[in-house]
Amino acid sequence: MTADARTEDRPVAALTAPPPGSGARVVTTRGQRYRRREVLLALAFLFPNLVLLGVFTYRPLLDNFRLSFTSWNIASPTAQYIGFDNYVEWFTSSSSQTVLWNTVVFTGAAVVGSMVLGLALALLLDQKLVGRNAVRSLVFAPFVLAGAAVGVAFQFVFDPTFGLVQDVLGRLGIDAPSFYQDPRWALFMVTTTYVWKNLGYTFVIYLAALQGRRAELDEAAEIDAASTWTKFRRVTWPQLRPATFFLLITVLLNSFQVFDVIHTMTRGGPLGDGTTTMVYQIYQETFVNLRAGYGATVASIMFVALLLITLAQVFLMERGRQK
Amino acid sequence: MNALNRRTASRLVVGGLALTLLAACAGTGSVDTDEAPAAGTTADANEVESLTFWSNHPGGSKEVEEELIAAYEAEHGIEVNLVSAGADYEEVAQRLNAALAGGDLPDVVIVSDVTWFNFALTDALAPMDELWETVGVDSEGYVDSLREDYAFDDAHYALPYSRSTPLFYYNKDMWEAAGLPDRGPETWDEFAEWGADLQEANPDVAPLVAPDGSAYLDWLFQGMIWTFGGAYSDEWEPTFTTDGSIAAGEFLQDQVETGNLAISNDPNNQFGAGQAASLLASTGSLGGLTETTEFEFGTAFLPGPQPGVTTGGAGLGIPAGIDRARQEAAMEFIAFFTNTENTVTFTQATGYMPVQKAALETEETLAFLEENPNARTALEQLELTSPQDYARVFVPGGGARIGAALDRITTGGEDVETVFTELDEETRTVVERDIEPQL
Numbered sequence: 001m002t003a004d005a006r007t008e009d010r011p012v013a014a015l016t017a018p019p020p021g022s023g024a025r026v027v028t029t030r031g032q033r034y035r036r037r038e039v040l041l042a043l044a045f046l047f048p049n050l051v052l053l054g055v056f057t058y059r060p061l062l063d064n065f066r067l068s069f070t071s072w073n074i075a076s077p078t079a080q081y082i083g084f085d086n087y088v089e090w091f092t093s094s095s096s097q098t099v100l101w102n103t104v105v106f107t108g109a110a111v112v113g114s115m116v117l118g119l120a121l122a123l124l125l126d127q128k129l130v131g132r133n134a135v136r137s138l139v140f141a142p143f144v145l146a147g148a149a150v151g152v153a154f155q156f157v158f159d160p161t162f163g164l165v166q167d168v169l170g171r172l173g174i175d176a177p178s179f180y181q182d183p184r185w186a187l188f189m190v191t192t193t194y195v196w197k198n199l200g201y202t203f204v205i206y207l208a209a210l211q212g213r214r215a216e217l218d219e220a221a222e223i224d225a226a227s228t229w230t231k232f233r234r235v236t237w238p239q240l241r242p243a244t245f246f247l248l249i250t251v252l253l254n255s256f257q258v259f260d261v262i263h264t265m266t267r268g269g270p271l272g273d274g275t276t277t278m279v280y281q282i283y284q285e286t287f288v289n290l291r292a293g294y295g296a297t298v299a300s301i302m303f304v305a306l307l308l309i310t311l312a313q314v315f316l317m318e319r320g321r322q323k
Numbered sequence: 324m325n326a327l328n329r330r331t332a333s334r335l336v337v338g339g340l341a342l343t344l345l346a347a348c349a350g351t352g353s354v355d356t357d358e359a360p361a362a363g364t365t366a367d368a369n370e371v372e373s374l375t376f377w378s379n380h381p382g383g384s385k386e387v388e389e390e391l392i393a394a395y396e397a398e399h400g401i402e403v404n405l406v407s408a409g410a411d412y413e414e415v416a417q418r419l420n421a422a423l424a425g426g427d428l429p430d431v432v433i434v435s436d437v438t439w440f441n442f443a444l445t446d447a448l449a450p451m452d453e454l455w456e457t458v459g460v461d462s463e464g465y466v467d468s469l470r471e472d473y474a475f476d477d478a479h480y481a482l483p484y485s486r487s488t489p490l491f492y493y494n495k496d497m498w499e500a501a502g503l504p505d506r507g508p509e510t511w512d513e514f515a516e517w518g519a520d521l522q523e524a525n526p527d528v529a530p531l532v533a534p535d536g537s538a539y540l541d542w543l544f545q546g547m548i549w550t551f552g553g554a555y556s557d558e559w560e561p562t563f564t565t566d567g568s569i570a571a572g573e574f575l576q577d578q579v580e581t582g583n584l585a586i587s588n589d590p591n592n593q594f595g596a597g598q599a600a601s602l603l604a605s606t607g608s609l610g611g612l613t614e615t616t617e618f619e620f621g622t623a624f625l626p627g628p629q630p631g632v633t634t635g636g637a638g639l640g641i642p643a644g645i646d647r648a649r650q651e652a653a654m655e656f657i658a659f660f661t662n663t664e665n666t667v668t669f670t671q672a673t674g675y676m677p678v679q680k681a682a683l684e685t686e687e688t689l690a691f692l693e694e695n696p697n698a699r700t701a702l703e704q705l706e707l708t709s710p711q712d713y714a715r716v717f718v719p720g721g722g723a724r725i726g727a728a729l730d731r732i733t734t735g736g737e738d739v740e741t742v743f744t745e746l747d748e749e750t751r752t753v754v755e756r757d758i759e760p761q762l
Contacts, residue, residue: 073719073757074420159589161598162416174427180535180588181734267537271735272727287417289720290757 061303067296074292088298095244095273103256103277106191110255113195115247118202119240123232126210136207143200151264154193158265183274186266194261196247198254202247209243210236249310256306259283274299276303331394375402377408377429379415379638381485382607382673391668395659401652412438419642423447428642430653434481435637437472440717442640443480444761446580449643451480454654464663464679470709473638477704481638482657483678485669487606488634488704489543491623497600498621502522507601507623511550511574514626518583521600531578531583532599536726538588541715542635543603543625544729547571548629549709555725556714559758563714563728563743571618571712572739579733586733605635606701609674613697618653622700631708636675667691716749719757724749 049123068086072079089095121139125132139255142150157164162321177185213236221231259279261267268284276284278298286295349419380388385407392403409415412435419442423427434442442448455462462470469483491507498505501517501524506515521530534540548554551566555561559746563570578584587593594602595616603625604612612620625632639660642655659665663681670677671691677683683702692699715721728746731737 004632071756073441073445073761075423075441075447155588160587161589161593161596178734181586269537269727269730270535271730272536272723284720284723287420288413288723289753290420291719 018098022235049166064296064299064303067293068300069293070292070296072296073143073290074286075290079293082293086294087301088300089294090297098273099276099278099281102187102273102275105187106194106258106275106277107252107255109191110194110198110249110258111251113191113246114198114202114251117199118247121199121203122206122210126207127224136203139203140200142197143204145197147194147197147258147260148195148264150193150260154189154196154261155265157193158189180266181270182270184269186274190262190265193265194255196253197261203252204245207239209240213239241320245313249313252309252313253306256302371401371648373404374430374649374656375404375406375651376404376431376656377415377418378433379409379411379623380407381412381433382610382675384485384669384673387669387672391660391665394665395656398659399655401656403656404542404557408432408694419447423642428644429544430641430645430649431656432639432640432642434640436472436635436711437716437722439481439638439640440475443473443475443478444758446643448480449641449650450480451482451654452478452642454641454650458651458654458658460654460658464681465661466676466678466680466705468705468708468710469634469638469676469678473636473640481640483636483684484639484657484661485607485636485673485675486634486638486676486678487549487605487636488632488701488708489546489627490606490609490700490704491601492594492604492612493601493621494594494597494599494621495619495621497521498524498647499527501600503544503581505621508626510628511547511626511631515574515578515581517582518578522582525600528597529599530583531592531601532585532587532590532593533603533604533624534590535586535588536728536730537723538590539556539605539635539726540586540729540733541725542633542711543712544571544575544725545633545715546625546631547575549624550628555721556718556750559717559754560749561714561751561754563747564740569740569743572729572743575729576732576736576739580736586730596634606674606676606698607636607700609697610672611674613674613695620697622697624688624700624707625757629707632689632704632708634705634708635711674698674701676705717758718750718753720753721750724753739740 004201007304065080065165069081070079071085105167125136125139129135156162158166160166160176160178160180163176165179169176179185179189217235217239218231221235226234256277257279258277262275262277263283266275269276273281278300282295282298282302284295285291285298375441376388376392378384378388385405387407392405396402406429408418408429412433415433416435416438416479419429419432419434421561434448439448453461454460456673460482462482465483466486469486470479472480472483473479493507498521501520503517503520508517509570518530521528533543545555548568551571551574553562553565553571555563555568575584579586585593585599587599590599590602591604591608592614593599594604597618602608609622629655639657641650641657645653661678663679663685666677666679666682667685667687669675670682670688677688682688713721715725718724728742731742732739
């Protein structure tokens, strides 16, 4: 190796570096300048986003926490500080238990329902079937529809007098349940509607994951004459775990915050709070009962709950990955 | 990066930090001041070039509202932007609440019998009396009882617009099949007797259908509770647990259990499709039902003994937060929109009641009533109406709270006394917590 070649091979920083022990500080300063330059440049690029996040996300978040300690009629220009009264009221109110139960049932059913059905459809439409592209489009289409429009349309589907469900059940000699008057059936109705709307999302994520899986593993399983179930459990499912984790978080967060379908179909009823979830309670308290401070309290509790759930999911996922 | 660039980057950093701090320090504009929003300086209303009107187009009135607006624009040269601000009165109120916190107020807004009071209580609506004098509005021309519905603390906060009463609609064919006279029941007891005849003559059809608690059953039941000697409240004092109130609740529950009354999420369609022999609904439903039903129906007073009927609907208000010139221009617009000629046009298009006394006597109105006897019922019933109970219209969330309780005793089948006792306590708590400190 020639001297020139050796010089070319040396890192740029080393070219300017003084001999060890020389005590020269100029080069070190230039290195620091170089790093500072990068930091400043990064900050310059980050700042517009940080400002937007600060103004439109974190400031309202902090403001919401502040309002949660007040009694505020939303039409009034003033609010009174009342300490933890709103929090005490929510945690001791019997209606909060109903709301919490509705939220858990709705979210749980929506997450499980849309993920199981989405996976099943993705597995089916991953096969070479005639017209599968058209079916894929049909399955995905409801996801891009507005929730309010879906809610209004499904009001007719579940209508006790003219609805599709009533008609089909009637032909089978079965009386349609009181979807709008029985809280359990009402919750079933809004959950089913939401799962139908959300199915396209879980379907398309699972389909993408299926199409990105390693084909040689499938071929190896086939050579080993693995059954379809074994192949799915041992080969396909492990490769779908990242997608499942992603869906678990996003579907759960989205389901927790559903408002439009509930508002258009039941307005939180029947019997007052039959389908009222936490998000709907925020709306009811803020805009119907005019208690914006209490609404902010429910929002704060929901935020903390979602944060804890997400952190727990990340922790479990990390632990699973390490194992 | 040279030194100049580093300085630029540093300035960006410092500037960004300052901006973030400024943003974080800024108040909401809603809760940091003790001062009520004040009208701006006096100016000439003639300088106003455009107005914004928030409506939910009650009774399917968008077309007639546009027609009246076009007439106003032609006459006054002021552009009026008609905004569909919600699907119902409550949604318009919610939007106004958001605007009060965030700005962008309308000049004229529709406020219902339930929503106006909170805006008046919080100084969000402008008192109108002085504006009437400035603009020269004849407030005495409005039907007294409808105008006085918006009075609070020696001031008026809206003028009547789409005002209604509940009506008893009945299917004449089904009535005839049951051998009933061509009229509505005079008392609720008479209806209970007729219910069996209607069920027998019209199998699988509900003798009467009414909306559930999320769709104004609380408004309709208010008349019924009065006929039993009860009430929702005596001013701010809840009276759900008086003997009369409990008796009315038990009667309502009994009618549902015996099959005389069906509670529906869509009662107008159920009646219009021939799935119910009669219907409790607003006069505002008259226009739509007349257009869509394929059978002959009649209208009658709500069963008594009277008073068993209340008024409802909405008026037009002006936000306190817009400047004085806009308020005056808005007042002129409202005066035009609800004048005798235009209230006749609006009434005939929708079925709502005329809000001007003179409108009751015009040739057009008399000819219309001659041709549409169903519309006459609401006008004749007006004399029998009483103002609504505070617990429904003035207590925040009152209508929804009472509606939910009525759902519990009708579709939920819960014990009336237990439910009404809880309702009484809840209402009392809200009054003490949210109303009394502001009175």
